[in-house]
Amino acid sequence: MSTERFTPLHEEHVALGASMTAFGGWQMPLRYGSDLAEHNAVRSAAGLFDLSHMGEITVTGTGAGAALDYALVGWLSTLEVGRARYSMIAQEDGAVIDDLVVYRTGETEFLVVANAGNADVVFGELVERVRNFTAEVIFTSPETALIAVQGPLAEGIVTALASPETAAAIAGLKYYAITTAVVAGLDVLVARTGYTGEDGFELFVPGGQAVELWRALLAQGAPVGLVPAGLSCRDSLRLEAGMPLYGHELDLTTTPYEAGLGRVVRLDKTGPDGEPLAFVGRAALASRKGSEPARVLVGLKVDGRRPARAGYPVAFDATKLDLVIGHVTSGAPSPTLGYPIALAYVTPEVSAVGTRLAVDVRGRGEAVEVVELPFYRRARS
Amino acid sequence: MSNTPSNTPSNFPADLTYTVEHEWLTDGSPATIGITWTAQDALGDIVYLELPAVGTQLTAGSVIGEVESTKSVSELFSPVSGTVVEINSAAVDSPELLNSDPYGAGWLIKVDVTEVGPVLSAQEYEAKVGF
Numbered sequence: 310m311s312t313e314r315f316t317p318l319h320e321e322h323v324a325l326g327a328s329m330t331a332f333g334g335w336q337m338p339l340r341y342g343s344d345l346a347e348h349n350a351v352r353s354a355a356g357l358f359d360l361s362h363m364g365e366i367t368v369t370g371t372g373a374g375a376a377l378d379y380a381l382v383g384w385l386s387t388l389e390v391g392r393a394r395y396s397m398i399a400q401e402d403g404a405v406i407d408d409l410v411v412y413r414t415g416e417t418e419f420l421v422v423a424n425a426g427n428a429d430v431v432f433g434e435l436v437e438r439v440r441n442f443t444a445e446v447i448f449t450s451p452e453t454a455l456i457a458v459q460g461p462l463a464e465g466i467v468t469a470l471a472s473p474e475t476a477a478a479i480a481g482l483k484y485y486a487i488t489t490a491v492v493a494g495l496d497v498l499v500a501r502t503g504y505t506g507e508d509g510f511e512l513f514v515p516g517g518q519a520v521e522l523w524r525a526l527l528a529q530g531a532p533v534g535l536v537p538a539g540l541s542c543r544d545s546l547r548l549e550a551g552m553p554l555y556g557h558e559l560d561l562t563t564t565p566y567e568a569g570l571g572r573v574v575r576l577d578k579t580g581p582d583g584e585p586l587a588f589v590g591r592a593a594l595a596s597r598k599g600s601e602p603a604r605v606l607v608g609l610k611v612d613g614r615r616p617a618r619a620g621y622p623v624a625f626d627a628t629k630l631d632l633v634i635g636h637v638t639s640g641a642p643s644p645t646l647g648y649p650i651a652l653a654y655v656t657p658e659v660s661a662v663g664t665r666l667a668v669d670v671r672g673r674g675e676a677v678e679v680v681e682l683p684f685y686r687r688a689r690s
Numbered sequence: 691m692s693n694t695p696s697n698t699p700s701n702f703p704a705d706l707t708y709t710v711e712h713e714w715l716t717d718g719s720p721a722t723i724g725i726t727w728t729a730q731d732a733l734g735d736i737v738y739l740e741l742p743a744v745g746t747q748l749t750a751g752s753v754i755g756e757v758e759s760t761k762s763v764s765e766l767f768s769p770v771s772g773t774v775v776e777i778n779s780a781a782v783d784s785p786e787l788l789n790s791d792p793y794g795a796g797w798l799i800k801v802d803v804t805e806v807g808p809v810l811s812a813q814e815y816e817a818k819v820g821f
Binding site for chain 1: 731734735737738740756758760761763789
């Protein structure tokens, strides 16, 4: 095991009284006070997140787009400059190595953001996979900090700190788009992306300037209700939004199809001559696409108050808990909805919305119902 | 609340005794039992509480219920043997009382005690949880 790492904002977290936790090889803030209060602040005002544990990798060169078309399941060469796309990197057998957000920051430059715990593996795979392309892969994560401002008031907070020229660019940024900007006097990359189900921004900044940016955002946002927010509420926010977490809904035993994310696999990607493009995992994923998966990811609403947690068995009903037809991958009480919710893999025949099932919550069956995903969708203006 | 400085004396009231399972109890009988400040701080926001019914016979060290937070679940162990004479239904309805007032309004049960299991003094407990 490698030694635990600290983000450039570690001292800020300690000074704010955060409870720290180990996550993906990093010491990260779990919560600063009440995780429910942090969750609710993100839904109603804004939350400030340190995401510097995430793994930034740049892929540059005239062949960078083609290299990513080969290395990932998506069709990244078609991504417009200034836009972002959710994608995955798969093994030859179609299993998901990691889920990623890929930003096109220039005609010949892409920024790939991997999960903290997978960053080293993803970097190694990308280096291997781009060998035959005119592209260079650089692990920029060590010198990059990532700070997210998420919530309905995020735009006002970030633009208030932006230079006049770049404030308009930030305000006009579409969802899943990225731009260079000056925020709090610092040159940053600002993306309208996130993992909370709310509007919001993610700001990439050199590690040495992270504290300055963090403090400026906190000072600007605090009067309107922005609070520092830890990984605990990040998890409950993403769960309500129905977003997968690697290691829970996605892992090396899962293909994108089972996770309901088959849309990210672009079997239709073609080269300039119209020929199908080769990519790692294509053959396995093409055959998986045609067959019904053995299990599918569903959303569960718990009738009672006892949350179904990750790993708990799913059964047909509470009186036959030994007839296991699936497992919970993530589960928690939903602060926004007021009842426990869970994601679970179940056999396809019990995956229809409205199906009544049970979860074995420490030996006692709790009635649940399959519900639409996401659990929570923000009202769009 | 969780951001109270963790080493203030009020986190370990001297008039209570404690267990290694992070419960507290009052002296004598019936004894009032609850979870400690340290326990609620480690759990985070508590959202669900399950307690034994009035009349339940308890054995010291046995599981008597569960307390669940947004992030985790923890079993409750009885520090004493005896009979449950009262439960805090306000805490069942509003489990956040365990966070806001673990030694007061967030008490769990009252028990007619026949035998007390292994307990620690406030000082011993404070040393144990390591501040």
